[in-house]
Amino acid sequence: MSLLGKKFNGAIARPMWPFYVSGLVVLYGVNSMANAMMLSDEHKNDPRNQLTRNKPAAH
Template sequence: MSWFGITPLKKFPAPVVRPMAPFFIAGLVMAWGINAAQNSMMQSDEWKNDPRNVYAKNKAH
């Protein structure tokens, strides 16, 4: 099936994953770092009792 002359299932021999691997790894490292920073900030004294904190111990529930 052709869509404007382009076949969507054509295989190209260009490498994609290997050249992009450092960017994938950097993305995972950044996601882990942001998650760790956010978790440590949520447990800080400033946000410990905030009602928006999911780790806050609310006695209303």
């Protein structure tokens, strides 16, 4: 006797592929927007900005 009950073999990934693809598109869009905002004039001199934090000093 199984603890989890009867197993049903059903497709999981095949009917869910549109949700996986749309999730990747949304994550790509959020990442692109975040990078664009970090490079904007308003946040370019922010000390918390990770893109401009560890630049080597110019000689």
